Amino acid sequence: xxxxxxxxxxxxxxxxxxxxxxxxxxxxxxxxxxxxxxxxxxxxxxxxxxxxxxxxxxxxxxxxxxxxxxxxxxxxxxxxxxxxxxxxxxxxxxxxxxxxxxxxxxxxxxxxxxxxxxxxxxxxxxxxxxxxxxxxxxxxxxxxxxxxxxxxxxxxxxxxxxxxxxxxxxxxxxxxxxxxxxxxxxxxxxxxxxxxxxxxxxxxxxxxxxxxxxxxxxxxxxxxxxxxxxxxxxxxxxxxxxxxxxxxxxxxxxxxxxxxxxxxxxxxxxxxxxxxxxxxxxxxxx
Amino acid sequence: xxxxxxxxxxxxxxxxxxxxxxxxxxxxxxxxxxxxxxxxxxxxxxxxxxxxxxxxxxxxxxxxxxxxxxxxxxxxxxxxxxxxxxxxxxxxxxxxxxxxxxxxxxxxxxxxxxxxxxxxxxxxxxxxxxxxxxxxxxxxxxxxxxxxxxxxxxxxxxxxxxxxxxxxxxxxxxxxxxxxxxxxxxxxxxxxxxxxxxxxxxxxxxxxxxxxxxxxxxxxxxxxxxxxxxxxxxxxxxxxxxxxxxxxxxxxxxxxxxxxxxxxxxxxxxxxxxxxxxxxxxxxxxxxxxxxxxxxxxxxxxxxxxxxxxxxxxxxxxxxxxxxxxxxxxxxxxxxxxxxxxxxxxxxxxxxxxxxxxxxxxxxxxxxxxxxxxxxxxxxxxxxxxxxxxxxxxxxxxxxxxxxxxxxx
Numbered sequence: 001x002x003x004x005x006x007x008x009x010x011x012x013x014x015x016x017x018x019x020x021x022x023x024x025x026x027x028x029x030x031x032x033x034x035x036x037x038x039x040x041x042x043x044x045x046x047x048x049x050x051x052x053x054x055x056x057x058x059x060x061x062x063x064x065x066x067x068x069x070x071x072x073x074x075x076x077x078x079x080x081x082x083x084x085x086x087x088x089x090x091x092x093x094x095x096x097x098x099x100x101x102x103x104x105x106x107x108x109x110x111x112x113x114x115x116x117x118x119x120x121x122x123x124x125x126x127x128x129x130x131x132x133x134x135x136x137x138x139x140x141x142x143x144x145x146x147x148x149x150x151x152x153x154x155x156x157x158x159x160x161x162x163x164x165x166x167x168x169x170x171x172x173x174x175x176x177x178x179x180x181x182x183x184x185x186x187x188x189x190x191x192x193x194x195x196x197x198x199x200x201x202x203x204x205x206x207x208x209x210x211x212x213x214x215x216x217x218x219x220x221x222x223x224x225x226x227x228x229x230x231x232x233x234x235x236x237x238x239x240x241x242x243x244x245x246x247x248x249x250x251x252x253x254x255x256x257x258x259x260x261x262x263x264x265x266x267x268x269x270x271x272x273x274x275x276x277x278x279x280x281x282x283x284x285x286x
Numbered sequence: 287x288x289x290x291x292x293x294x295x296x297x298x299x300x301x302x303x304x305x306x307x308x309x310x311x312x313x314x315x316x317x318x319x320x321x322x323x324x325x326x327x328x329x330x331x332x333x334x335x336x337x338x339x340x341x342x343x344x345x346x347x348x349x350x351x352x353x354x355x356x357x358x359x360x361x362x363x364x365x366x367x368x369x370x371x372x373x374x375x376x377x378x379x380x381x382x383x384x385x386x387x388x389x390x391x392x393x394x395x396x397x398x399x400x401x402x403x404x405x406x407x408x409x410x411x412x413x414x415x416x417x418x419x420x421x422x423x424x425x426x427x428x429x430x431x432x433x434x435x436x437x438x439x440x441x442x443x444x445x446x447x448x449x450x451x452x453x454x455x456x457x458x459x460x461x462x463x464x465x466x467x468x469x470x471x472x473x474x475x476x477x478x479x480x481x482x483x484x485x486x487x488x489x490x491x492x493x494x495x496x497x498x499x500x501x502x503x504x505x506x507x508x509x510x511x512x513x514x515x516x517x518x519x520x521x522x523x524x525x526x527x528x529x530x531x532x533x534x535x536x537x538x539x540x541x542x543x544x545x546x547x548x549x550x551x552x553x554x555x556x557x558x559x560x561x562x563x564x565x566x567x568x569x570x571x572x573x574x575x576x577x578x579x580x581x582x583x584x585x586x587x588x589x590x591x592x593x594x595x596x597x598x599x600x601x602x603x604x605x606x607x608x609x610x611x612x613x614x615x616x617x618x619x620x621x622x623x624x625x626x627x628x629x630x631x632x633x634x635x636x637x638x639x640x641x642x643x644x645x646x647x648x649x650x651x652x653x654x655x656x657x658x659x660x661x662x663x664x665x666x667x668x669x670x671x672x673x674x675x676x677x678x679x680x681x682x683x684x685x686x687x688x689x690x691x692x693x694x695x
Contacts, residue, residue: 002514002518005514005543006511006514009508009510009511009514010511012510013507013508013510107333107334110333110334110335110337111333111337114337114338114341115334115335115336115337115338116338116530116560116563116564117530117531117534117560117564118564119534119538119564119565121565121566121568123566123567123568125541125542126541126542126543126544128544133517133542133543133544135539135542135543137542138542208507208531208535209530209531209534209535209564211335211531212335213335213531214507214531216505217505217507218507220505221507248508248511249510249511250511251511252510252511252512253511253512253514253515256500256501257471257500257501257502257503257506257509257511257512258474258500258501258502258503260502260503260506260511261503261505261506262503
């Protein structure tokens with residue numbers, strides 16, 4: 001079995017996992033809200049991309065920023081209208097709220113889009129590099145995933161909004177005293193979380209068949225990535241995503257595909273015991 | 287002081303039991319006498335993950351109900367009974383399917399249950415039916431493990447998986463020169479798992495070498511690892527099972543990672559139009575097996591006398607979309623019920639059960655004859671292939687529309 005091929009499979013998949021999880025991680029880290037809607041946001045992004053491609057022939061890469069912007073608005077509005085009302089309540093309350101919203105969104109999508117798996121087929125084929133097969137669409141997905149994750153990192157580090165998000169993340173009261181409108185930052189953060197989910201959805205529509213069935217799967221992956229990498233930080237999601245991709249790839253070959261998921265979860269459990277902060281520890285925001 | 291915690295005297299208890307029994311009996315007689323409609327209960331997945339499949343069932347149930355009632359109903363014991371199908375959405379939630387089956391029996395007093403989609407959920411509904419001695423007709427459950435529970439009230443219109451796999455192995459051995467190595471990759475779920483196991487067994491029995499035989503868990507997002515292993519094993523035939531989204535992904539990754547097998551079979555894959563729609567050109571050449579295809583031509587009893595009659599009605603109801611085996615099998619099951627009710631001569635659960643067990647008819651869907659375990663015994667199930675993004679029938683020869691096309695040399 002070719003070591004390089006397995007590693008390449010893992011890295012490509014891992015980058016997609018990172019992109020999938022980074023918005024979820026941010027919302028959890030900053031708002032302390034476990035956003036159960038995240039998986040369905042990804043699916044919504046994927047469906048919008050697919051239908052734009054299928055009905056109007058719009059290329060997924062052109063749709064990606066549009067879908068991301070649209071989901072930002074959706075996320076911002078949901079946070080401002082619903083979640084802000086209970087954002088300081090114990091985590092179970094916000095979890096239940098987002099769970100309920102998720103059920104509404106999930107079933108609306110199932111009713112109006114149906115659960116039929118849909119995929120944008122660009123037919124880009126794959127390239128062969130030193131005997132390693134690399135599907136072009138996945139490479140493209142990986143590059144975009146890394147780019148998006150990098151953009152988010154730069155935004156959080158460099159922009160005023162980003163610094164405000166980090167400030168709220170580190171100390172809500174102090175941030176409020178410095179004149180930061182905390183509720184607005186919350187809504188923006190939730191919007192960014194949804195934006196990243198939408199962008200991930202647009203990417204995934206090119207790589208995976210999108211169906212509402214997958215929303216729970218995506219959410220589960222986001223959880224594992226956050227725990228492995230560490231919560232609330234961009235590098236955490238990146239490290240967690242890549243680690244999970246590589247772990248799944250190797251265990252899939254060595255132990256058989258039916259154990260790949262199990263190994264991922266075992267690593268997660270192990271980390272919870274020995275290093276609850278994840279591989280990249282939380283020291284506030286970088 | 288209350289004496290409600292003390293045991294009642296024996297005679298009083300006996301009287302109470304007898305009274306309860308009498309009341310129950312008179313109620314039962316009362317409702318049976320008052321009933322002038324055949325009530326059929328159907329827990330359906332109309333929302334949630336299996337919504338597409340649930341809606342397929344609902345569509346043909348509706349067609350059958352209209353067709354039968356327009357003809358005046360079913361003649362049972364010399365009287366015409368209209369039919370009514372009572373549907374509830376169980377939201378693709380297994381335990382809820384069981385609760386709704388119970389509600390259909392106890393509150394809506396249905397005479398027969400139509401099982402929901404898939405082997406897993408069928409098992410749940412059928413167990414409830416058995417408890418109340420109400421027959422359950424399963425039209426989309428083919429795993430023998432569902433029928434091996436000794437439930438005499440369960441009947442299924444799909445044939446055992448093994449009937450399919452043996453025919454497939456024989457057909458490929460005849461039609462593909464030098465076929466020797468097969469890779470089997472199945473979803474770890476009731477039906478796909480049993481198909482994968484049956485195929486591996488049939489391939490070995492047929493003298494082929496099984497070079498890869500693994501399962502993937504429900505919720506697998508990526509198959510690159512497994513497919514890399516399959517590439518290394520260089521099979522002539524890749525056999526994958528799963529649901530549509532799994533198979534679309536697997537087909538794509540097989541291409542991306544350079545698998546060069548001349549035969550790729552996916553079950554159920556091409557049996558659903560969504561598979562071809564999702565893959566486009568890449569679907570071409572994929573073979574599959576199915577229990578029914580609308581190009582078969584049978585003549586028989588019931589609401590639709592011929593396959594053509596059903597097909598034409600279906601096109602009108604669906605707005606031009608072709609039926610698949612789910613539509614065929616579920617409509618077929620209702621046609622069987624029609625026949626069994628006539629022979630039962632009453633709406634008693636036990637009488638209907640006996641009539642179903644004695645069934646031996648041909649319908650537009652094909653011959654139906656339930657075996658010991660309640661499964662349909664039909665053989666010669668169609669082998670199909672996607673050619674030019676349309677379905678062609680390869681086998682049996684009597685209804686074949688095309689010859690096998692190989693994917694690569």
